[in-house]
Amino acid sequence: MFAQQLLNGLFLGAVYALFAVGYTLVFGVLDILNLAHAAIFTAAAFAAFSLAAAGLPLPLAFLGAAVAGGILGVVLDRVAFAPLRARNAGTLAPLISSIGFAIIVGALLRGKYGVDEKHFATGGLDTAPAIHLGAVTFTTVELAIFAAAIAMMLGLSWVLRATTLGRRIRAVAEDRVAAALLGVNLERTIAATFFIASALGGAAGILTGLEYNSVTLDMGSPIELKGLAIIVLGGMGSVTGAVIGGFVIGAVETLAIANGLSEWRDAITFGVMFLILVARPNGLFGKRALRQA
Amino acid sequence: MNALATFYAHYSQLVDQIGINALLALSLSVSLQAGQLALAQAAFMGIAAYASAILTVTYRWPMVASIVAAVLLATLVAALLAYPVRRLRGVFLAIATIGFGEIVRVVANNLSITGGAEGMSGLPQDAGTAMVYAALVLVALALFGLSRTKFALAVALVREDEHAARGVGVDVGMVRTFSLALGGAIAGLAGALYAHSSAFITPNDFGFERMEQILVWCVIGGVTSPLGAVVGATFLSVLPELIRFLADYREITNGIILLAVIVFAPGGLASLWRRGAVRIHV
Amino acid sequence: MNRITVPALALCAVAALVAPSGAASKGPAAGKTVHVGVISDVTGGAGVYGTPQKNAYELANDDVKSGKIDAGGANLSFDVQDAASDGAQVVNLMQKFITDGSTAIVLGPTLSGEAKQAFPLAARASFPVMGTSTTAEGVTAIGPTVYRDALAESQVIPTTVRRTHDRWHYKTAAIIFGDDNAFTKTDGDLFARELKAAGVDVVDSETFHQKDTDFQPALTRIESKHPDVIAIGALFPEATKIILQAGKLGIKAKMFGGNGLNSPDMYGVAGPAAQGIVVGAAWYSGAKYPSNVDFVKRYTAKYGKGPDQFAAQSYAAAQVVAYLVAHGATTKDEMTSALKNVRVIQTVLGPIGFDTNRDVKSSPVILSIVKDGFTYFH
Numbered sequence: 038m039f040a041q042q043l044l045n046g047l048f049l050g051a052v053y054a055l056f057a058v059g060y061t062l063v064f065g066v067l068d069i070l071n072l073a074h075a076a077i078f079t080a081a082a083f084a085a086f087s088l089a090a091a092g093l094p095l096p097l098a099f100l101g102a103a104v105a106g107g108i109l110g111v112v113l114d115r116v117a118f119a120p121l122r123a124r125n126a127g128t129l130a131p132l133i134s135s136i137g138f139a140i141i142v143g144a145l146l147r148g149k150y151g152v153d154e155k156h157f158a159t160g161g162l163d164t165a166p167a168i169h170l171g172a173v174t175f176t177t178v179e180l181a182i183f184a185a186a187i188a189m190m191l192g193l194s195w196v197l198r199a200t201t202l203g204r205r206i207r208a209v210a211e212d213r214v215a216a217a218l219l220g221v222n223l224e225r226t227i228a229a230t231f232f233i234a235s236a237l238g239g240a241a242g243i244l245t246g247l248e249y250n251s252v253t254l255d256m257g258s259p260i261e262l263k264g265l266a267i268i269v270l271g272g273m274g275s276v277t278g279a280v281i282g283g284f285v286i287g288a289v290e291t292l293a294i295a296n297g298l299s300e301w302r303d304a305i306t307f308g309v310m311f312l313i314l315v316a317r318p319n320g321l322f323g324k325r326a327l328r329q330a
Numbered sequence: 331m332n333a334l335a336t337f338y339a340h341y342s343q344l345v346d347q348i349g350i351n352a353l354l355a356l357s358l359s360v361s362l363q364a365g366q367l368a369l370a371q372a373a374f375m376g377i378a379a380y381a382s383a384i385l386t387v388t389y390r391w392p393m394v395a396s397i398v399a400a401v402l403l404a405t406l407v408a409a410l411l412a413y414p415v416r417r418l419r420g421v422f423l424a425i426a427t428i429g430f431g432e433i434v435r436v437v438a439n440n441l442s443i444t445g446g447a448e449g450m451s452g453l454p455q456d457a458g459t460a461m462v463y464a465a466l467v468l469v470a471l472a473l474f475g476l477s478r479t480k481f482a483l484a485v486a487l488v489r490e491d492e493h494a495a496r497g498v499g500v501d502v503g504m505v506r507t508f509s510l511a512l513g514g515a516i517a518g519l520a521g522a523l524y525a526h527s528s529a530f531i532t533p534n535d536f537g538f539e540r541m542e543q544i545l546v547w548c549v550i551g552g553v554t555s556p557l558g559a560v561v562g563a564t565f566l567s568v569l570p571e572l573i574r575f576l577a578d579y580r581e582i583t584n585g586i587i588l589l590a591v592i593v594f595a596p597g598g599l600a601s602l603w604r605r606g607a608v609r610i611h612v
Numbered sequence: 613m614n615r616i617t618v619p620a621l622a623l624c625a626v627a628a629l630v631a632p633s634g635a636a637s638k639g640p641a642a643g644k645t646v647h648v649g650v651i652s653d654v655t656g657g658a659g660v661y662g663t664p665q666k667n668a669y670e671l672a673n674d675d676v677k678s679g680k681i682d683a684g685g686a687n688l689s690f691d692v693q694d695a696a697s698d699g700a701q702v703v704n705l706m707q708k709f710i711t712d713g714s715t716a717i718v719l720g721p722t723l724s725g726e727a728k729q730a731f732p733l734a735a736r737a738s739f740p741v742m743g744t745s746t747t748a749e750g751v752t753a754i755g756p757t758v759y760r761d762a763l764a765e766s767q768v769i770p771t772t773v774r775r776t777h778d779r780w781h782y783k784t785a786a787i788i789f790g791d792d793n794a795f796t797k798t799d800g801d802l803f804a805r806e807l808k809a810a811g812v813d814v815v816d817s818e819t820f821h822q823k824d825t826d827f828q829p830a831l832t833r834i835e836s837k838h839p840d841v842i843a844i845g846a847l848f849p850e851a852t853k854i855i856l857q858a859g860k861l862g863i864k865a866k867m868f869g870g871n872g873l874n875s876p877d878m879y880g881v882a883g884p885a886a887q888g889i890v891v892g893a894a895w896y897s898g899a900k901y902p903s904n905v906d907f908v909k910r911y912t913a914k915y916g917k918g919p920d921q922f923a924a925q926s927y928a929a930a931q932v933v934a935y936l937v938a939h940g941a942t943t944k945d946e947m948t949s950a951l952k953n954v955r956v957i958q959t960v961l962g963p964i965g966f967d968t969n970r971d972v973k974s975s976p977v978i979l980s981i982v983k984d985g986f987t988y989f990h
Contacts (some may be wrong), residue, residue: 038836041861045828070421101356120593128365128420132548134592136542140585147581147655152663153917154849156881167860174861249825249853251881255657258823262428262538269425294829300791300819304436311414314426318417340711344705347671439792447790447797449727491662528699530728534792535699570701580694581655 040172042295043288048179050287051186052248056241056260057236057267057279058190065124065274066210066230068132073113074238075257076139081106081239082246082256083146086155090293093160099243107232113138114231121225147254155252182244186282189237189282190280196233197276206230210274266310272320286310333409341571343458347525348567349462350520355547356469357516362553364509365489367424370411371544373431374514375521376438376536377590378404382522383450383531384443393456393526400522401515412507431541438533449532457526465523469516473556485509550591553596561600613813630775639684640940646688648933649709650926651720651730656697657822660849661745662722666692667915669719671907672930680906681931684938690930695721699729706730710739716937717742717947718776719929722922724748724794731758740947742932744925747871748794752970759970761929761961763894765795768870768976769802772892773843775978775989777810782840784813786865788830788854789845791819799845799870799984806988807843808930815839820850827854828861835863844869848920852882868892879981886981890989895924895961896977903931904960928959 056078063071085102085240089095117134165176197203205226208216217223245260246252267286286306293305313321338345354371361368382400385391391399415426428444438444445451474484487495488505495502525531543566551562569587573580650669655660657699675681676688694700702721709715710733717740722726727746731810734741735755743751743760752758776782785807789800800817807814815837818830831854834842842858842865844851851873858867868890876897878886897908897918907927911919917929933947935957941950956963967971980989 038832041832042829045826045832048828049826064421108636117589117593126596128591129362129545129549129553130596133546134589136546137585137588137590137592140588141582144582144585144655147659148578152660154660154852154877154881165860167862169862184352245825250856251825251849251853253849254659255823256825258657259821259825262432265425266429269422273421291829294818295833297816297833299830299833300440301436302819303434303821307432308393311426311429311433313428314418314422315414318422320422340708341704343707344700347700347704447792448748448794449725449728452732452754452849528729529704529732530725532725532794534725567700570696570698571704574693577694581696 038172038295041174042291044175046288046291047284048175048183048248048287049291050284051183052241052245052283053260053263053267054280054283055186055189056238056264057271057283058193058276059237059241060264061268061271061274061276061279062193062206062230062234062237064268066206066227067118068119069128069135071113071118071135071234072132072261072267073117073135073139073142074235075261076142076259077106077109077113077235077255078238078242078245079252079254080109080142080146080242081281082242082252083150083155084242085246086157089157095157095247099240099247102243103236106242107236109142109239110231110235111228113235114228119227122227143254150254152254156250157160157247157252163285171270178248182248185240185244189240190276193233193237194276202226202229209282209317235265254328263306266307270310270313270320272322275320275322278320278322338459344567344571346459346462348564349459349466350524351544351547351563351567352466352560353469353516353520353523354544355551355563356473356556357372357513357520358544358578359518359553359556359559360473360509360513362548363374363489363556364485364505365492366506367420368415368427368508368510368513369424369541370408370427370431371513371517372536372538372540373427373434374404374517375409375524375540376434376533377407378518378521379525379531379536380438380444380450383453383525386454386526387450388443393454395452397457397519397522397526400525401518404521405511405515408517409507409511409558412510416503416506424523428538428541431536431538435533435537436441438536444533447533449530451530453525453529453531455527455529455563457523462523465519469519470556470560474521481505481508546588550588550598550611552600554597555600558598562598613688615869637682637938639686639938641937641942642685644686644942645716646683646686646716646937646942648688648690648930649705649715650690650692651695651702651705651709651718651722651723652815653694653697653726653847654694656695658697658722661847661922662697664746664920665722665926666694667722667911668919668923668926669930670925671911672934673680676930676934681934682938683934683938684940686937686942688837688937690719691715695726696884697722699726702726702730703733706733706741710737711733716740716942716944717933719744719926719933721746724751727751729752731755734758738948739944740951742929744929745922747783748798756970757860757951759951759966761959761964761972762925763871763972763974763976765802765870766891767971768894769799770806771976772868772870772890772978773803773806773810775892776841776866777812778892779989780841780866782812782866784815784837784839785841785843786816786818786834786837787814787838787843787845788818788820788827788834789843790822790824790847792821793847794821795872796822796845796847796850802870803843803845816827820846822850824850825853827857831858831861831863834865834989835861839865841865842867844873847872848875852886855882855885855889859965866890871921874979874986876918877920879984879986880917889981891937891979891981891986892976893921893979894972894974894976895921896979896988897924897929899960899962899977901958901960901962903958904962907960923956924960928961928964931959932957932964 084105088098165178267282271282378400385396547562552558724746731754790796873891874893936950978989979986
């Protein structure tokens with residue numbers, strides 16, 4: 038049982054981590070909490086559903102929907118954050134404007150898709166062939182999702198470290214004014230950041246939708262608060278921290294249930310997070326880790 | 331007078347909700363004024379609501395005694411919470427206090443004395459409009475009185491620059507503990523009144539959604555002043571009924587209004603007629 | 613929406629031919645206008661339950677106009693208001709309906725917790741209300757004007773346990789239920805009580821939260837205890853995922869649940885994994901009551917998806933109110949006294965009445981999922 042639970046925790050943690058890296062990227066660059074990240078997660082899953090229903094093969098539907106998520110992120114920035122940035126409005130106002138944006142996205146999705154659960158005709162867990170390896174069981178879908186999540190996180194890390202765009206993003210995260218003086222186009226870099234962050238958050242949503250073969254209006258709600266916990270735990274703005282935080286939370290949740298404490302699951306998760314923060318007030322990886330990403 | 335009576339007959343529940351929500355917004359505003367993004371108001375509200383309901387229903391305490399005891403308990407919990415989170419700032423404080431709120435909700439969900447997820451029903455509903463608004467006026471006067479003291483100056487100093495505050499001898503830890511405890515007391519008062527005006531309470535009434543709501547009220551009204559908190563709570567409590575005629579477009583309108591206020595009214599709704607107030611960056 | 617279309621008239625004529633009871637009659641309330649307030653969570657977290665309710669009342673509005681629902685010639689309409697899954701809005705709507713002077717009865721709200729907040733207002737005003745999905749304990753005890761046409765979980769779960777036990781003779785069971793929702797928590801408690809009473813050893817009890825998507829850790833733990841059966845205390849969005857993931861983990865234990873699983877999503881979403889699952893419920897979509905056959909057919913045609921139990925119980929409440937109106941009840945006081953004297957009313961739930969506690973008098977149906985639908989469980 039333990040091996041299976043470990044695997045359950047890893048699969049869960051991978052999607053948490055993928056959701057969280059985008060979340061933390063925005064914070065690292067802009068110092069704002071984007072509470073619409075879960076809405077983009079959901080919207081991208083619906084986009085993937087629509088594209089797949091229109092006959093696109095799954096990998097293409099996935100790509101298309103992740104790009105759609107990225108574009109929605111850029112729209113989010115222009116509508117809800119850019120005007121606030123222009124007048125240097127602090128961190129509270131963007132919290133609320135992103136909540137407003139999330140409500141709008143939710144209402145539009147409800148209007149277009151209705152309240153009923155959507156599922157992929159190609160199937161998810163239910164139809165994927167199960168692989169039995171010793172004491173553990175997993176499906177090809179889960180394996181693919183895990184691999185995709187890890188690949189995307191490595192890809193992000195590479196982009197931040199080794200590309201011009203990555204250097205620009207890190208420069209803006211370090212010091213916006215100095216970066217602008219050095220000739221970095223601030224608004225374009227920020228738009229690129231939002232595109233990447235939201236495409237990754239959207240990808241997490243699509244993978245979640247595929248894994249459970251279920252796309253619903255409130256599929257983002259369980260991950261919304263946990264995602265926040267993960268990025269704070271990792272040390273706001275730290276991509277590595279978000280990845281580790283994602284796996285830590287996935288493991289803590291799974292272990293709580295594995296030990297027969299399912300009714301205390303969320304209390305344990307948030308209790309662990311509370312204690313870590315008390316011990317390390319800036320999270321596991323400090324605040325400005327993005328600079329060294 | 332007649333029109334007012336008719337209005338009250340139709341909307342007395344909403345009127346009471348506004349009063350309680352205004353108290354909740356004020357309680358968060360107290361924390362924000364001290365520069366602390368501490369988001370445990372819903373938990374303090376819940377602790378007091380359950381304490382007051384249990385004392386009234388299970389132990390037959392009179393209403394006022396149960397409310398006083400509940401407020402004291404919420405204050406104590408808030409003051410105690412201040413200690414472990416003393417080194418946390420900004421979003422780290424926010425998420426730690428949200429985590430605390432989630433723990434409180436799960437505990438309420440698992441205890442038998444709270445009725446768990448089935449909640450506590452058949453509560454007496456004995457706190458009327460007069461009581462709710464008496465509490466609101468009392469709190470407003472107390473906050474106004476406080477704003478005239480040297481202590482308010484220390485609070486403002488801590489908010490603007492902690493190091494400078496320490497430099498001139500302000501006990502930063504004390505200021506932070508006091509503002510968290512005061513916020514806890516006001517949220518507790520709101521919670522106790524909620525338990526005495528609603529027939530039913532359940533742990534989900536005091537979760538993250540409620541906390542998010544309180545934060546939205548404060549920011550939409552304007553974080554610069556307690557008035558903003560009251561204006562925001564009032565406006566957003568009335569809004570769902572005000573735009574009910576929009577039917578299917580109500581949800582999206584709600585989102586657009588939030589976004590529009592933040593983008594076009596930088597200081598919140600209260601600033602629209604209170605130009606020139608100090609801007610705070612929390 | 614006031615005009616009657618030609619097809620509607622034609623339908624009405626056909627209905628008059630094949631089902632005389634379905635034709636509009638001239639009762640004592642003929643020509644009078646009767647407003648019914650409906651409180652439903654069309655948006656927000658409970659939107660997935662409130663939306664089918666809204667759909668059912670819209671269909672009922674059509675059917676009153678066309679005469680398929682006989683309101684005795686009265687101008688009866690159901691005014692559905694969205695409470696957005698917000699208790700405060702439920703309370704405000706209830707007060708508005710009670711005091712507006714024209715509403716004769718209120719149907720809803722969607723959730724038991726909301727009912728416990730809002731029904732005391734109605735009880736104090738001696739205003740008639742009827743819950744259509746508020747199945748928790750103690751809802752009708754709130755006051756003498758509080759009714760419900762929803763079969764309580766306490767009326768459904770014992771029969772479900774008894775019938776499955778008679779058939780399968782299981783010795784051990786595990787329970788998985790949502791512990792942060794009054795409905796699913798009641799399920800969990802009732803399953804524990806009834807299974808123990810049947811001499812079954814409950815080897816594990818796992819909880820989850822509303823909107824959870826991953827149930828594999830809990831199911832893995834359940835499987836390590838090797839129960840013969842798994843009792844599911846959930847609503848269908850979570851139940852479908854539990855069943856799919858149990859299938860993926862290779863869990864072979866038989867599974868059953870209560871009212872919350874009575875949705876076409878069970879086979880529509882969970883597909884092959886849902887085969888053989890037993891559902892204790894208040895309503896059967898395939899029941900042969902004339903109005904039910906017609907309701908399922910037309911609901912499906914109108915909304916592109918079969919009705920679930922939320923829709924059926926709402927439609928039944930509309931039928932009950934229409935019956936009372938046809939017999940002359942047009943004000944809240946007339947409704948209150950007419951409700952007291954109800955004997956048997958034919959609805960999509962079958963013939964129903966109310967007991968002395970104002971709970972619905974009806975028997976649960978025990979269903980089993982076979983292929984793309986429910987059948988009776990034998």
